[in-house]
Amino acid sequence: NNNDFVKIVEVGPRDGLQNEKAIVPLQTKIKLIERLSTTGLRVIEAGSFVAPKWVPQMADSTSILAHLLRNPPPAPQPVTYPFLVPNLKGLESALPHNSNSGAAVAEEAEVKGVESKGASEISIFASASEGFSLKNLNCSIATSFDRFAPVVAKALQNGIKVRGYVSMVISCPYSGDTPPEKVVEVTKRLLDMGCYEVSLGDTTGVGNPYTVDVLMKALIEAGVPVEKLACHFHDTYGQAIVNCMVGLANGVRVFDSSVAGLGGCPYAKGATGNVATEDLVYFLHSVGMKTGVDLEKVSEVGAWISDAIGRKNNSKVGPALLAR
Ligand code: HMG
Ligand code: MG
Numbered sequence: 536n537n538n539d540f541v542k543i544v545e546v547g548p549r550d551g552l553q554n555e556k557a558i559v560p561l562q563t564k565i566k567l568i569e570r571l572s573t574t575g576l577r578v579i580e581a582g583s584f585v586a587p588k589w590v591p592q593m594a595d596s597t598s599i600l601a602h603l604l605r606n607p608p609p610a611p612q613p614v615t616y617p618f619l620v621p622n623l624k625g626l627e628s629a630l631p632h633n634s635n636s637g638a639a640v641a642e643e644a645e646v647k648g649v650e651s652k653g654a655s656e657i658s659i660f661a662s663a664s665e666g667f668s669l670k671n672l673n674c675s676i677a678t679s680f681d682r683f684a685p686v687v688a689k690a691l692q693n694g695i696k697v698r699g700y701v702s703m704v705i706s707c708p709y710s711g712d713t714p715p716e717k718v719v720e721v722t723k724r725l726l727d728m729g730c731y732e733v734s735l736g737d738t739t740g741v742g743n744p745y746t747v748d749v750l751m752k753a754l755i756e757a758g759v760p761v762e763k764l765a766c767h768f769h770d771t772y773g774q775a776i777v778n779c780m781v782g783l784a785n786g787v788r789v790f791d792s793s794v795a796g797l798g799g800c801p802y803a804k805g806a807t808g809n810v811a812t813e814d815l816v817y818f819l820h821s822v823g824m825k826t827g828v829d830l831e832k833v834s835e836v837g838a839w840i841s842d843a844i845g846r847k848n849n850s851k852v853g854p855a856l857l858a859r
């Protein structure tokens with residue numbers, strides 16, 4: 536893959552904030568998404584329609600979607616705002632809000648005339664390990680696919696694009712090392728179901744250049760088109776950038792990251808944030824790739840959100856660049 540453009544999927548507002556203990560105010564989340572949309576990012580994951588008793592931090596995602604539909608953030612380029620969806624109930628929240636949606640959203644929609652619009656993209660999330668599937672989705676991998684099938688079918692019928700995630704692609708704290716063949720199997724199932732892209736999650740950041748390379752080669756040799764793959768690396772052990780390099784060398788041109796390295800997964804013990812968007816952009820530009828992202832602007836957003844939620848900025852590049 537000689538293409539020198541890399542698409543960055545900013546997951547800070549979702550993967551980043553879902554793990555914050557104190558509830559982040561809705562206005563802060565909206566401001567984060569709006570500020571990110573001015574940086575040149577083309578995809579900003581904006582929330583998740585999951586059970587609020589499982590992930591309380593994401594409970595206001597319907598308000599975020601309604602806000603984005605009513606007031607599309609000013610952006611220099613078209614931006615997609617995907618939402619995570621685990622089941623049909625979650626999909627209802629992503630669909631155009633007419634009769635069967637939450638009262639607040641319906642009311643807002645009526646007033647502002649956005650009733651015919653919904654999310655343009657959702658993500659379903661599977662696991663390559665049984666242990667994490669049970670923790671994260673409260674069901675086996677097999678059952679999760681039974682639940683995803685009607686979600687994907689209905690989303691596609693409604694013109695909503697579907698992205699797939701696979702978690703624990705390297706190793707799992709509950710089930711041990713993940714055989715690459717299992718990742719291949721789950722990835723192929725997601726693609727066959729209708730996902731346009733599958734993001735490979737090293738949920739706990741335990742991958743290294745060797746294990747990531749073995750995985751990438753297993754996927755490619757099994758016939759998975761590399762253009763349909765994305766890398767989603769958490770930086771728990773500081774290996775995310777070097778692992779992104781291995782993904783890049785294998786032809787991957789889509790990477791997930793979170794501004795200021797926000798995040799972690801509530802159901803993956805020890806998991807910390809994603810690779811920081813600032814660090815990823817700096818790395819990609821330094822090796823001659825194009826992202827369309829303004830590094831200085833995204834660094835400013837990283838500094839602002841870290842301060843706003845009282846958290847250490849986990850990017851190396853952002854603070855260094857702003858100190859110059
Ligand atoms: P369950 O408890 O088995 O579900 O959870 P249930 O169907 O029995 O429902 C239980 C309650 O939740 C009911 O409410 C439902 O209405 C409600 P009650 O009657 O008790 O009041 N409910 C919902 N509410 C709103 N939206 C929904 C929804 N579904 C049910 N969509 C379930 C199963 C899948 C719902 C639950 O396990 C869940 O929500 N899991 C999501 C966990 C999550 O969000 N994890 C983080 C995202 S994944 C991630 O971070 C990894 C990733 O970054 C990649 C990587 O790094 O590897 C993507
Ligand atoms: Mg993640």
